[in-house]
Each structure stands twice: as structure tokens, then as C-alpha cells.
Amino acid sequence: MYVAVKGGERAIDAAHDWLAEQRRGDTTVPELDVAQIREQMTLAVNRVMAEGSLYDPDLAALAIKQARGDLIEAIFLIRAYRTTLPRFGTSRPLDTGAMDCMRRISATFKDAPGGQVLGPTFDYTHRLLDFKLAADGEDGASASAAVEPPETAPARVPHITGFLGRDGLIEQEPASDEAPPDLTRTPLELPTTRALRLQALARGDEGFLLGLAYSTQRGYARNHAFVGELRIGTVPVEMEIPELGFTVELGEITLTECETVNQFTGSKTEPAQFTRGYGLSFGQTERKAIAVALVDRALRWRELGEDDQGAPAQDEEFVLSHADNIQATGFLEHIKLPHYVDFQSELELVRKLRRQATQATETEAAQ
């Protein structure tokens, strides 16, 4: 008769078996391999790397396969793996000016040194389902020989904001070679610094940041952002090895960098100047990088002497406490776990309150 509490172990094993079967799906359909996901689901792989805070396309692809395409679950797998890795040290600051860009656009200048390079973007596609892709065999695009990369890529593509900075039109961000704090090794303390905020945003949930950034565009702490520049490409990662006394290149990673040019500030002592928002993210993840830049700018209200409008995107504690999708999904979904004990104590209390209320009414009626 009494079965509710016992049997958990067998139930878990059965659920895991069923999950594995569901993940595989119809066995008459060939199984996806990790390389296919890595090569053909690149943007999903990029998102998992960015929010998983681990640059490893193979592991990200494996996580996506294991998670049945649930990207937050895949990010979770990557985070749980990352947490076991030792931390060797801090790289040299990346030089995004030396990026080998596959995409580089500016919304503020029609042309600039380095040019406008569209790169592989959905921006100007017509969103029409391409039924050719559903048919077997190669689609037209990939069959007709890939676009030849330009023979000689320009060595350095200067930052657009550098041009504005030269004329004093945009605020200068003081340079620093200081090793930034590591959010995954030190607990978050508030208020925090811009470097740590940007780090938290870089691994924050794309959807949450998109919504927040959008809210600033719609008037909740509006700061009117122009995309001064968006660039995507590879940069070398270098690390100084103290034992060797020089820096070695560890490899190359793909990054998306967004610099926004925002509403100006000025005062009696300082003439008007544009301000900056900044977003940097692993892989080709431009929606994320733009969103981070807008939220970064909104969070800087105090430093820039702006008013607190009470907007969510201005509230550092609110943004940083809720941007991490692994924290959020864990706490949200944990309410599926048993709460018999707490609920039981609530039941007792409600019954007691009701009993007393009924008694009180009865006594009143009797009088």
C-alpha cells in the first residue's frame, strides 16, 4: 500500500535508460557525430562555449549532442567540466586590434580604414525556408566553391573608436595591465568593478541580456547606442611563462567584439563627449556581444554621473544576480524536487488557523 517513498533508485535508473533512448531517437536515422555538430551547428557551439566559459568547440559539440540540443543543459555540462580544470594563470591582454577579421562593420561611419566587411552574416538574407537543404545531397551554396578569402588581409584593422578618441570625441578608458579578478574563483562582491561586470555578462544568458538590452532601447535607462564597431575574427592568445622569461602563443580563438558609441556627457569643466559600451564574447556571437555592450553602458550610470532611473538594466545587483542561466535554471527547476516536509508543515499551520477561525465564528454565533 505504501510505496511513495521507496523505489527512488530503480526509478532513476529507468529514467536514465529512457533518456538515453530518447536522445538517440529513431535508430533507422543515422546518428549525428560530434564533428558534424561542431562543423554544422557552429553558432550553437559558439553559444555553449561563450556561456560555458570554456573555449573548446569539440567539447561544446559533445555537450550539445549529450544534451539533446538543449543549449542551457549543454552549457551546464561544459561548466561542470570546466570547474574541474586547473587554472594556470592569466594570459597577456588580447589585442583585438590585431584581429584577423572575418566580419567588421561600423554603423557610425560609411567607410573607415579596414573597410566594411560583411562576412558570413544572416543580416541581409531573406528568411525564406530553403527547401533545397531539406532534400538529400549538397545544397547549392556549398557546392559552388567557397568564397576565396582575400589574398592579403590587412595586418591591423584600427578600432573605429580610436578615430573618435584621437579627436577627444569619446571618453578615454584608462589602460590597465592588471590581471582581472576571476568570477569563478572569487565570490561576487557588490558593488563590483566594470571588468568583473563584463566578465559576468560575457557568461550571462543571451536571452536575459537580450531582453535587458532591449529594455534600454525602449526607454528603461535609454542610452541611445550606435554600433561604433562590430568585429568577429581570430586573435592569438599569448601567455608569459615566468620560467622562460618570454611570452608564448597558446593558440588562436575566435571572438566577437562590440563597441558602442553612446549619448554624450559634458559639464562646465569638460566639453561634451561620447561614452562607451563594450561587449566581448567567445565565437561568432554578435547578438550577445551587442547586448552586453548595451547593458554595460546602462550599468555605468553612476560612474558617468547619470540619474538612477530605477530601470532594471541599471541595477548592478539585479543584473548580475540573475544573468547566469545555470544558476537561474537550477533554482527555477528545483521546485520539482520533493518538498513534502515543508508542505506538511504548511498544511498543519493552515489547518490550525482554519480550525481557530471556525471555532471563533461558532463561539460568536453561540453568543
Added chain:
Amino acid sequence: MTDYNFAYLDEQTKRMIRRAILKGLAIPGYQVPFASREMPMPYGWGTGGVQLSAATLTPDDRLKVIDQGADDTTNAVSIRKFFEKTARVATTEHTPDASVIQTRHRIPEAPLSEDQILIYQVPIPEPLRFLEPSEVETRKMHELSEYGLMHVKLYEDIARHGHIATSYAYPVQVEGRYVMDPSPIPKFDNPKLSDCAAIQLFGAGREQRIYALPPHTKVVSLDFEDHPFDPSKADAPCALCGDTSSYLDEVITDDAGTRMYVCSDTDHCQTRREAGHSKETAA
């Protein structure tokens, strides 16, 4: 799993957690921030408790894991399996045999001893959180022992309902200093927090906090002179072992809504039944 360290976490991380534990024990009830790691189970599933267990376990330990008082609830099974796999420690369901007990939402009925550690999983470590959403503010309130807001809340409960309307995660004050959240244990369990012989550790993974009660710490549930604290439970004996003093779960046994009350602490219930107790012997 052979690639992972003993009990999953690397030694540096365990050292960091142990430092936080020691600080917590030195300042009972104070929430020590710690660099909580991502664990292979989700936040909300007990990552704080799991990290404390990982940092506490030694190869000689014997681990017991309970959820809602039971060893066989799914999440307890899952966490016990995790440590069986990553730490290869012995496990037990019998409270007196365990050296480390990880729990969610209950304190075992059997009294704990000096060579045991009780580890609680904590969802929201901040007892003032629902009165003041900002962490900056609540830390300041703790610094200044500014707990008036909590008393006002309890008073408002009494004014509105005639009772303090908090039945679990009932706030306590530790050695007359820090107000502490005992984790969502039913208030029935609150008296067991005080003067407990075992070390009690509390871990909140998502919120990155550890706090602790050293053995025999005085822990008082907040109340008023004219509304004293009242640990309550279902007013019935256990249908299986007949105990009238243990905390009970209410189980609906058929479509007509028939109820049955059984011990929430399954080991306690089992031990009593093995000793020959039943509903009949109780009467």
C-alpha cells in the same frame, strides 16, 4: 571517472571550502562568502551541501544522505551515488553509523554525536532576504545586528493570523548574535539545532555562502514572550511504527483522499519497527 580527484573537487578548491568552513565555525551563524564551484548537478539540487561534503569527506568516512528525512528519495539516491562513485566512501542509511550526513529539509530524529557532521543544503541562506532583496543592505543589517525588521514581520503575522505564519525555514538567533536561516527544515526540527553535539554545516552553492554551528552552540528560535515558539507537527501517531513524537509525512492513499501519517525519517521508522514497535504497540 578515474580522471577526477577524490570526491570530485580538486584539492585547491577543497582547501578554499575548508577555510570558509573554519571561518564559519569561528563566527557561528555568520554567512561566509565562498567561491562556489559549478557542480555536475544543478543549482537547487544541493550543490552547496555537495561541496561541503566533498571538502569534508575522507576515505574512512561513512556517508548518509537524506532528502525530506528519507534515504530513498530520488535526489538523496543521486547524491549518495555521486559520492560512491567519486569518493568510493562507505555509505549507510543508519543515522548512528554515519560520520557525515548530508540532508535536505530535515534533521534526523536520532540524537547526533560528537563524531558526526551534519551538512545542510541551503537554497536561500539570507534570513532577511524576503524582507530586504538587496544583499548590500542585508549584509549591513547583519553587521549592525539590525534585526528589527524581522521582529516586525513576526509581529505582523501575529496581528494578522494570531500566529507566527512561518512553519519552515523558521529564523533563529545564534549565541545572541547572528540571525540565521536554518534552511527549510520544518520548525519542528528547530530545537534540535541548539546544543547539538555534532558539527552543523550549511552550504548554499548558488548564493555562494557557507555558515556553521560548532557543537553545543546555543540556537534560539525567534519569538515573543507572549507568543512563545511552538514546534508543531501532525497530531497523529506514525501508521507504521506508532511513534507519537517524530515528524510525520501525510500520504494520500487512495482516490477518495484517505490520509495516512508516516515518519518522515525513514531510518528512525525502520529502526523502531525492527525493535517491534507498530501502531498497535503504541496504543
